[in-house]
Amino acid sequence: MNKKPLILVVSLFMVLVLVLTGCAGPAGTTGPAGAQGPAGEKGTTGAQGPAGDRGPAGTTGPAGVQGPVGPAGTAGATGPAGPAGTAGTGGNVTALFSTVNTSLPLWAALGGTAPRMLELAEHFNIMWFAGQAGNWDAVMFEAYRVDETVKANVIVRPARKEALESWSKPAVAAIQQAATSKNITAFVAEYDRAILGCNACHMTMGGGPLGNMSAHKIIRPTSPLYSNINLNP
């Protein structure tokens, strides 16, 4: 393509522009700025947005250190009274001395029935020879000693009390009655009745290893136990 006519056209156009602009008057000065317009109206409040998603669970933290010891608590209220105790055995000496308890050494050391029986045999020996001699005071005294012996016997062996006293009370009373009346016949009759009582009991009552005491038969004595006791009034 031949560029010459195009360049010619553009050149002509530019000459025309230069002619036209060179012909215009000087430029006017810029006018003052217009006043600011009024403020716009306030917009409406926007709607609340949707809740966010729940976050992931946190990891477990390290154990805390133990806290310091707390202050001491206040004392508790007084508890209720306890039950009454059982009576002690140590305090009442009279009770200890009055009731057989062979687990206590003093009671265990005391003789039971057998030693008292030998005393009965002695008293019935002395009593017989006193009666034969007409010594009624001695008969009275030995009968009294039979009663005392049974008293001592039933303290250490209370289980024997009824049997022993049912024999001794009437026997002692009858012998003392004969002594009071100084009646040798009555005395011998009551003496024999008494020793029948000894044997009647021995037939039924046992002692130690024996089921009954019939091995010990009581009879009138044939010789005084004590040659140094003079029973002649």
Ligand code: HEC
């Ligand atoms: C109520 C029953 C009873 C009467 C009454 C009785 N006795 Fe006994 N006698 C016994 C018993 C029980 C024994 C055994 C005692 C024992 O084992 O500790 C015994 C034992 C004896 C013994 C043996 C004692 C010894 O240690 O060897 C003589 C002795 C004895 N009597 C004499 C008499 C005479 C004497 C009389 C009457 C004046 C008498 N007795 C009345 C129950 C009686």
